Amino acid sequence: MKKTGKILLIAIIATLTLIGVTNNVHAATKPNYIITTDATYPPFDFQDKNNQYTGIDQEILKTIAKRQNFTYTLKPMSFNAATQSVSSGQADGVIAGMSITDERKAVFDFGTPYYRSGIGWAVKKDSNIKSLKDLKGKTVALKTGTSGVDYALSIQKKYGFKVTYFNDSDTLYNDVINDNAQATFGDLPVIQYAVKNGTQLKVMNPKSPIQAGWYGFGVQKGKNAKLLADFNKGFASIKEDGTYDKIVAKYLGASAATFTGNKKDNNSVVGILKANNGAFLNGLWQTIILTVSAIVLASIWGILLGIMGVSQNAGIRGLSTTIIYTFRGLPLMVLAFFIYIGLPGVIGMKIPAFTAGLITLVLNEGAYTGAFVRGGFDAVDRGQMEAARSLGLTYGKSMRKVIVPQGLKIMVPSFINQFIITLKDTSILSAIGILELTQTGSLIVSRNSQGFRVWAIVAVIYLIVITLLTWLSNWVEKRTRA
Structure with a gap:
């Protein structure tokens, strides 16, 4: 009987020990989130020469994740699909140069705004278009789901232009360069980055962004409060010690070849x-x-x-x-x-x-x-x-x-x-x-x-x-x- 009692006691201790170890393992396990992005949006989101995702958004996210002790799986897709994946619960968060708007606030909870941007518009480099009035009867190329779409549609009736839509920036820019469309509206720093790195466009408002606003990291409304809190805490940290400024300067101050290795050969x-x-x-x-x-x-x-x-x-x-x-x-x-x-x-x-x-x-x-x-x-x-x-x-x-x-x-x-x-x-x-x-x-x-x-x-x-x-x-x- 005593032997049986000892065996039972040992079994109980072993079980409790195993449960404790298991709990500690689970406690030590980092939470993993699914984050979506539009990886065709340099300098905020793109692939480098090693096919790794990089850019202002991605480096901010990577740095915050490291400091706040969480991991994530990145899912690149079109901007519309990226935002819809989060709003439907398929993904936990989206960081894709997404402007914070009242309409989006109804669907997403946003973290601390991390970049102030605004809308710019551009035409083909040798275009004769001088002002918005010259767009009458012309076609404007827009990237689906962006704030550039909202602004263009708000002035479309006034200036009398037609619109066409694309899911990625490069195809959109080439549509203008090939004169299928005569202008495009989009986030000013993104257009300026493309022009700086060889895209044959001319920015019409280089120093005066239209409807200046903020980019935000978004999660489904009412969900993932911890992820949002971790993002905010991590962002405050990188702002305070100057890491954020270094990240922005790194991508806005260098040519694309620095990251992509796009030499002529x-x-x-x-x-x-x-x-x-x-x-x-x-x-x-x-x-x-x-x-x-x-x-x-x-x-x-x-x-x-x-x-x-x-x-x-x-x-x-x-x-x-x-x-x-x-x-x-x-x-x-x-x-x-x-x-x-x-x-x-x-x-x-x-x-x-x-x-x-x-x-x-x-x-x-x-x-x-x-x-x-x-x-x-x-x-x-x-x-x-x-x-x-x-x-x-x-x-x-x-x-x-x-x-x-x-x-x-x-x-x-x-x-x-x-x-x-x-x-x-x-x-x-x-x-x-x-x-x-x-x-x-x-x-x-x-x-x-x-x-x-x-x-x-x-x-x-x-x-x-x-x-x-x-x-x-x-x-x-x-x-x-x-």
Whole structure:
């Protein structure tokens, strides 16, 4: 009995010790947050020559996180997607040169304002436009979600110009440089930084920002109070000891080449490939993983929908038709935003970007697959089913042993085409922050402003992969017909 008591006592002590150790481990574990940003917004947010995220925003955030003992996972995406990810609870905070406005205060809680900015406007370097009055009948390029949009729309009727929208700064600037648009409105320090580093624009109000205001770090309203408190405490610390001023001076006082390594010899196709080979390979790998995973799952889902579409049961056929109609009818980007940003607010849980992207592809591509699978089964001669049934096979066995094998052979070309479409559709998922090949290209262009060369490289990579996929698919087709 005494021995049993000792054993029990030892077990209790060991358990309590283990609980204590576990609690200490949990207490010592740093909180980790998901922070979104628009990484095509130099000098506040961009990638350096080592493909690391840097800029005024990023260095402020990194320094504060270190001092306040928390960690974070950075999710770069378009500005609109970045803010919506936070407002929907998919991310914990956003730092992206975001102006604090009354409208945004209704959705976000902001930390201590960290940078005073204002709106600037610019035209092509050799433009004849001298004032806002000259914009009548012209087109103004704007970056979605920015304060430049709000200001431009507020004066649009007065000055009679048209507007067009872009998700990244480099494409926007090139639209003006190529004279597709004649002017742009945006944050003055961002435009000035671009001009200083070679963008062929002319700032029309270099010393007098319009509607001067503050940038802020935002979290979902009523959420993440500790993260906000830590940001404020850390920001007060870096302001007090002069670190903040050093960070701002570091990025506003130096050329982009200091961080991006964009020397002339690096701007050739070979130079870009050498400087960014790791980024291109990582983006390609992400694209391949998405494509292969989506192809496999969408094919399974599509075949199931196709079988349901030729069922004897009218209800099952109707369900198949409804699913195919719904997901073929939704634009892929709308579906991606709905799953990644809209759905979490309904189900009350976060959906990782990769998972949301994969679900989007499976639902969309699976619906198209289901449509041609159903058509393939219908294309099998009706006599085949009648012959199978006359031999005593049930409807299910007739489908499984006679109709499905013949139908799948008919569908092979359609499967090949759908595989290629799936690969290309992965590029749309860059909108929700998946760092695939297209998003990789956007980040590189924002750093080196070599849009033509970078997108040519990306296009060639896509063509090579599509060619290889086509060869593989054709080989499979020949084997199935042998």
